[in-house]
Amino acid sequence: MNMHRPIDETTMAVPFDDAVSPRRRWLRPLLIVVAILVVAGIAWALLGRGKKPDAAPAAAVLPTVTVVIPGQRAVADQITATGSIAARHDSVVGVNGEGGLVTAVLVDAGQTVRKGQVLARIDSSVQAQQVASMTAGVRSAKADAALAQSNLDRAAKLVDKGFISKADIDLKTATRDGMNAKVRVAEAQAGEMQARMARLDVRAPAAGLVLMRNVETGQIVGSGSNNLFRIAEDGILEMRALVAEQDMGRLKVGLPATVRPVGSSTDYHGRIWLLDPVIDAGSRQGVARIALAYAPGLRVGAFANASVAAGAATRPVLPQSAVMVDDTGSFVYVIGADGVVVKRPVKVGSVTIEGMSITSGLNGTERVVESAGAFLQPGEKVKPVVASDTGAN
Structure with a gap:
């Protein structure tokens, strides 16, 4: 019967191969992945070993800056x-009297004047008439006084003859004295008016130089006009x-x-x-x-x-290139012990061919940037190199 036919070996091997092939299919990709990871690890170890951050090389390269240590020197102490x-002595010249119309201005700014010199004249026509009137009054009073004296002298000669009584002599004496008093009053009044008229002239209170003129001919001035001229005394x-x-x-x-x-x-x-x-x-x-x-x-x-x-004085002296100026004043750049740039305000004294003396802000032991300070910023780190010649430029 057919059921007793022998089994072919090739036919029997097929079911066995089908059972083991899935394991082989997974094993090969796994080995490939492992190999790739091993190669990547080796490459990372070889290329990344000893590599530093990118910032490290930049931090290691610092700009070189020349500095000077000024010390202390004997310099001329110049105070600026x-x-x-x-x-x-500034004298302000104004109207000393009543004032009025300015008729003449006799000096100008820049001229020298002597004490009492007339600087400007004020119209005195009214005062001149008053002076003339009072002068006439003085002459009239003197005439009355002279007449009273003559009457007294004649009366005195008649007393001994009995024609004039003692009482009449006393009366004439009093009249004479009253007339003399009127003369003195009239003279005083005339003198006062003459003084008033003289005060109309604006005069220099002291010798000196006219600094300012604030008056013109034709101007009306008064007692409150106190700034017509200014004079520098002597x-x-x-x-x-x-x-x-x-x-x-x-x-x-x-x-x-x-x-x-x-x-x-x-x-x-x-x-x-x-x-x-x-x-x-x-x-x-x-x-x-x-x-x-x-x-x-x-x-x-x-x-x-x-x-x-x-x-x-003994002070630090810097080259002019080391000192800079901004809105706040003069300053220098000082390099600290850590190499950091620091802005230091200073005050400059005398300036000579040797350099600029520093009156405040430095003691002479600092490391001061010699030049190129305009290219630095406070807080920047640099490599300072002391100049061989620390003298000024």
């Missing part, structure tokens, strides 16, 4: 100040220099000073004649008054700079 030009001007409180103690009366008005290239020399005893509580400044002889380039009210030679 600003202020305005004024008259040392022609002496002054600069009222505003000096910092800490510098006032180093100044003395008599020290020489140099004054230069703003916009001028001319220096004017003078000396301190007065140091005001009061320090302004708000600005912490005092006033040093520098006497100046008048010169055409000195104008009252003009702003000026002053430099006073106050002896010698």
